[in-house]
Amino acid sequence: MKIITIGREFGSGGREIGKRLAEFLGITYLDGEIAEAVARETNLDKNYLDTVLENGISDIPVSYAHSFSRISPVSDSARLIAKQHKVIKEMAAKSDCVIVGRGADAVLGSLHPFRIFVYADMQSKIERCRKRSDGENLSDKEIIKKLKSIDKARKATHDLYSSTPWGDKSGYELCINTTGIDIPAIIPLLAEYIGKFFDGRE
Amino acid sequence: MKIITIGREFGSGGREIGKRLAEFLGITYLDGEIAEAVARETNLDKNYLDTVLENGISDIPVSYAHSFSRISPVSDSARLIAKQHKVIKEMAAKSDCVIVGRGADAVLGSLHPFRIFVYADMQSKIERCRKRSDGENLSDKEIIKKLKSIDKARKATHDLYSSTPWGDKSGYELCINTTGIDIPAIIPLLAEYIGKFFDGRE
Numbered sequence: 001m002k003i004i005t006i007g008r009e010f011g012s013g014g015r016e017i018g019k020r021l022a023e024f025l026g027i028t029y030l031d032g033e034i035a036e037a038v039a040r041e042t043n044l045d046k047n048y049l050d051t052v053l054e055n056g057i058s059d060i061p062v063s064y065a066h067s068f069s070r071i072s073p074v075s076d077s078a079r080l081i082a083k084q085h086k087v088i089k090e091m092a093a094k095s096d097c098v099i100v101g102r103g104a105d106a107v108l109g110s111l112h113p114f115r116i117f118v119y120a121d122m123q124s125k126i127e128r129c130r131k132r133s134d135g136e137n138l139s140d141k142e143i144i145k146k147l148k149s150i151d152k153a154r155k156a157t158h159d160l161y162s163s164t165p166w167g168d169k170s171g172y173e174l175c176i177n178t179t180g181i182d183i184p185a186i187i188p189l190l191a192e193y194i195g196k197f198f199d200g201r202e
Numbered sequence: 203m204k205i206i207t208i209g210r211e212f213g214s215g216g217r218e219i220g221k222r223l224a225e226f227l228g229i230t231y232l233d234g235e236i237a238e239a240v241a242r243e244t245n246l247d248k249n250y251l252d253t254v255l256e257n258g259i260s261d262i263p264v265s266y267a268h269s270f271s272r273i274s275p276v277s278d279s280a281r282l283i284a285k286q287h288k289v290i291k292e293m294a295a296k297s298d299c300v301i302v303g304r305g306a307d308a309v310l311g312s313l314h315p316f317r318i319f320v321y322a323d324m325q326s327k328i329e330r331c332r333k334r335s336d337g338e339n340l341s342d343k344e345i346i347k348k349l350k351s352i353d354k355a356r357k358a359t360h361d362l363y364s365s366t367p368w369g370d371k372s373g374y375e376l377c378i379n380t381t382g383i384d385i386p387a388i389i390p391l392l393a394e395y396i397g398k399f400f401d402g403r404e
Contacts, residue, residue, distance in 0.1 A: 119371060167371070169321060175377035185398045189391050196387045 002027070002096040002198050003113035005105040007158070007166060010150040011125030013178045014118035018100040020187045021194075028097040030088070037087040038080065049080070081157065101154065105171065106162035112201070114194045117172040122147075124179040173197060204229070204298040204400050205315035207307040209360070209368060212352040213327030215380045216320035220302040222389045223396075230299040232290070239289040240282065251282070283359065303356065307373065308364035314403070316396045319374040324349075326381040375399060 004021060008014020015031075022029035032050065039046040085107045088099065092108050099108075105115045120128070126143050138146070155166035164171030174193070176186075206223060210216020217233075224231035234252065241248040287309045290301065294310050301310075307317045322330070328345050340348070357368035366373030376395070378388075 117371070121372075169319070169369070169371050169377045169379070170323075172377075173379045173381075173383075175371045175374075177371070177375045179375075180402055181375075181399060182402050185402075186395055189395050189398075193388055193391050196391075197383060200382055200384050200387075 001092075001111055002194075003092050003104075003108055003111055004098045004116065004194060005108065005113045006098065006100045006116045006118060007105060007154075007172065008101065008118035009120065009125065009167070010147045010154070011129045012118045012120040013128060013183050014116075015100050016183050017116070017118055017176070017178075017187070017190070018098045020184065021190060022098040024187050024191050025096075025098075028091075028095050030091055030097050030099045034084060034087050034091065034099075034102060037091070038083050041083060041087075042080070044080075081160075085161070103158045103161050106158065109162075114174075114197050115172040116190075117167055117169070117175045119167065119175065119177055121177075121179040203294075203313055204396075205294050205306075205310055205313055206300045206318065206396060207310065207315045208300065208302045208318045208320060209307060209356075209374065210303065210320035211322065211327065211369070212349045212356070213331045214320045214322040215330060215385050216318075217302050218385050219318070219320055219378070219380075219389070219392070220300045222386065223392060224300040226389050226393050227298075227300075230293075230297050232293055232299050232301045236286060236289050236293065236301075236304060239293070240285050243285060243289075244282070246282075283362075287363070305360045305363050308360065316376075316399050317374040318392075319369055319371070319377045321369065321377065321379055323379075323381040 004018075006014050006018045006021075008017075018031075019029055032046075035046050035049040038044075039049050042049075081103075084102060088102060088104055088107050091097070092099065092104070092111065105113060122144060125147055126140055129143050129147070151167075158166035162171065169175045174190075176190075206220075206229075208216050208220045208223075210219075220233075221231055234248075237248050237251040240246075241251050244251075283305075286304060290304060290306055290309050293299070294301065294306075294313065307315060324346060327349055328342055331345050331349070353369075360368035364373065371377050376392075378392075
């Protein structure tokens with residue numbers, strides 16, 4: 001069972017690394033499928049779940065929270081996250097895969113995944129956000145605020161379920177600073193590195 | 203100018219990575235030469251300097267400190283470290299090189315080195331210490347105490363001169379957890395990764 005989990009700072013290119021790694025290795029890339037499965041089980045909107053499940057419980061907009069009639073937003077968030085964990089375990093059990101975010105490093109800890117954390121300098125993250133139009137019409141200051149807010153929510157959600165803090169190197173096999181790095185160029189090297197890690201375990 | 207600096211937790215295999223990388227790349231490995239040069243300039247014993255300069259100012263044994271007749275141990279430590287920085291800059295200016303520890307990441311910051319930090323789980327570090335006989339006749343508890351004490355001194359010395367804390371991933375291009383990793387197997391991959399980083403900068 002070869003599972004690769006990728007934690008990442010918003011704007012650092014972690015998702016790009018995850019997608020490219022999965023493609024290069026010819027293994028499953030789990031992302032939207034997770035929210036889709038949770039949506040099927042809960043009858044909630046997939047796009048809404050995408051936002052909540054990726055960015056964490058401190059990020060639930062009040063307008064959505066109001067739509068839960070019978071239970072409080074907090075307990076509902078916990079319930080959604082628990083449902084997501086169940087889905088992640090089921091999907092990861094089916095085949096080798098790459099999972100980006102979603103606390104997968106902690107959820108799948110007993111399966112000994114190769115855990116990557118991707119980060120970058122603030123300037124590099126701002127540029128990446130602008131390139132992919134995440135930062136359209138925003139000032140640098142506003143982008144920084146957005147980045148910090150998303151990372152804070154990711155950390156809060158992650159740390160509820162993990163024995164090592166989000167982004168703390170002790171919880172990862174490899175921490176990659178993408179500042180000044182050409183991501184496509186390092187994918188084959190990463191794939192080989194991870195292969196050696198799994199070989200050593202067999 | 204291609205400079206690779208390696209910070210590391212004691213017992214994590216950082217020095218082994220440094221030596222093997224330099225050998226693989228065919229570039230200079232700077233280590234004992236630095237203490238030798240400082241020894242020549244100060245008329246102090248090389249072995250003594252090796253200990254002080256590698257493990258930091260909080261680690262100067264009282265017996266040695268007493269041998270400095272005219273100045274206090276602390277100002278003398280600062281003077282030695284400043285001398286070491288000068289030597290590091292001179293040596294790094296001469297050729298591409300790998301430097302392990304000694305705050306080289308901060309000292310050579312303006313030359314934009316590729317900065318690696320090497321770490322590992324405590325159990326893995328204990329085993330490595332036992333293998334290389336650093337932990338002869340010591341209990342696990344005693345080895346852990348030794349590891350923590352050395353890392354604390356390294357951090358204290360490093361952080362005097364660096365804008366990013368010792369071991370904090372933001373100050374490194376790559377952080378490598380050697381737990382479960384076969385070091386010789388990853389050297390060619392690291393070398394290629396670093397090459398791509400420098401290529402991107404040219």
